[in-house]
Amino acid sequence: MDTPNLEWGKLPFGYIPTDYNTRCLYSNGAWGEVELSSSPFITLHIGATALHYGQGTFEGMKAFLGVDGKVRVFRWQDNWERICFSSEGVLMPAIPKDKFKKAVFETVKLNQRFIPPYGTGASLYIRPLIIGSGAKVGVSPADEYMLIVFVTPVGPYFPQGFKGVDIQLVRDVDRAAPLGTGRFKVGGNYAASLSSLVRAGKEGFKTVLYLDAKEKKYIDECGPANFFGIKNNTYITPDSTSILRSITNLSLCTLAEDMGMKVERRRVPVEELSEFEEAGACGTAAIITPIKSIQDRETGKVYTIGKGTDEPGPVCTKLYNRLQGIQYGTESDRFGWTEVVE
Ligand code: PLP
Ligand code: COI
Numbered sequence: 001m002d003t004p005n006l007e008w009g010k011l012p013f014g015y016i017p018t019d020y021n022t023r024c025l026y027s028n029g030a031w032g033e034v035e036l037s038s039s040p041f042i043t044l045h046i047g048a049t050a051l052h053y054g055q056g057t058f059e060g061m062k063a064f065l066g067v068d069g070k071v072r073v074f075r076w077q078d079n080w081e082r083i084c085f086s087s088e089g090v091l092m093p094a095i096p097k098d099k100f101k102k103a104v105f106e107t108v109k110l111n112q113r114f115i116p117p118y119g120t121g122a123s124l125y126i127r128p129l130i131i132g133s134g135a136k137v138g139v140s141p142a143d144e145y146m147l148i149v150f151v152t153p154v155g156p157y158f159p160q161g162f163k164g165v166d167i168q169l170v171r172d173v174d175r176a177a178p179l180g181t182g183r184f185k186v187g188g189n190y191a192a193s194l195s196s197l198v199r200a201g202k203e204g205f206k207t208v209l210y211l212d213a214k215e216k217k218y219i220d221e222c223g224p225a226n227f228f229g230i231k232n233n234t235y236i237t238p239d240s241t242s243i244l245r246s247i248t249n250l251s252l253c254t255l256a257e258d259m260g261m262k263v264e265r266r267r268v269p270v271e272e273l274s275e276f277e278e279a280g281a282c283g284t285a286a287i288i289t290p291i292k293s294i295q296d297r298e299t300g301k302v303y304t305i306g307k308g309t310d311e312p313g314p315v316c317t318k319l320y321n322r323l324q325g326i327q328y329g330t331e332s333d334r335f336g337w338t339e340v341v342e
Pocket of ligand 2: 059061233283284285286
């Protein structure tokens with residue numbers, strides 16, 4: 001097994017070709033067998049509902065090569081539950097748990113040589129997706145679907161790593177409506193976010209903070225990550241019908257509680273930004289990205305978080321170390337979040 005010639009410590013969050021992916025097809029009312037492919041391409045009907053009407057969903061999870069040489073997949077069962085939830089949201093059939101697990105674990109195992117070594121800060125990103133592959137021209141769900149699982153080695157989503165970032169609060173773009181598809185991991189939400197994300201990048205910000213679309217009073221989420229703030233020994237994260245329920249955020253809530261903090265999941269008014277001692281964006285890709293400032297694009301108002309320096313605060317640091325400790329196997333997995341790839 002050749003080791004790929006990659007600079008593991010400098011990997012971007014991007015697509016690097018790997019050896020194999022897996023697929024599983026749904027037709028005549030049933031899912032078939034999980035099959036292996038070495039091609040990064042699929043043949044798709046030009047009328048596929050995924051292409052026209054966005055009938056599709058995806059997931060993001062990671063596998064980590066631990067200090068002990070074991071490969072651990074983080075909370076895959078939660079991603080399976082969420083892909084079923086998203087599938088239901090856009091009228092696709094649920095993928096059975098055993099098929100999802102087989103596709104994920106086989107794909108990781110077959111691409112072992114691409115799992116970044118321990119200590120490089122990188123990991124193997126796992127991207128399952130389910131798409132409507134059957135043809136329809138009227139707006140209706142397809143009769144055929146395809147699960148694909150591919151993997152690619154990645155570094156941190158925000159390339160500066162575990163350092164404070166400046167982000168931009170936007171009011172002229174909504175990522176998702178309160179009763180829309182924001183809570184499902186479907187492509188349309190990301191299409192809706194592209195213009196404001198790219199604009200924020202050009203204006204010097206790492207990502208965007210979206211507000212609730214109805215009242216524009218409360219914090220929703222942070223580009224492709226959830227938002228949290230810390231004050232008075234409390235971990236506070238927005239409750240909203242239009243955000244993705246982040247598995248990383250759920251994990252941080254558990255860890256914060258375990259560290260003796262209070263946890264509040266509730267509406268978070270924009271003005272509260274001025275009260276946070278620390279804040280962060282969290283997600284599989286973002287891990288914990290500490291936020292050092294938030295600028296309101298419309299009013300120009302800047303909310304400085306803590307000291308406003310690159311240096312992450314003590315709570316973010318402790319949460320980050322504990323989360324990564326469990327993922328890389330340096331801390332015991334008390335909550336049963338990881339599964340070793342045998
Ligand atoms: N919010 C959005 C919009 C996302 O795309 C993601 C990434 O999956 C998250 C939050 C973080 O979720 P998780 O921690 O489950 O990766
Ligand atoms: C993830 O964190 O897994 C995501 O899906 C974010 C992404 C869209 C890059």
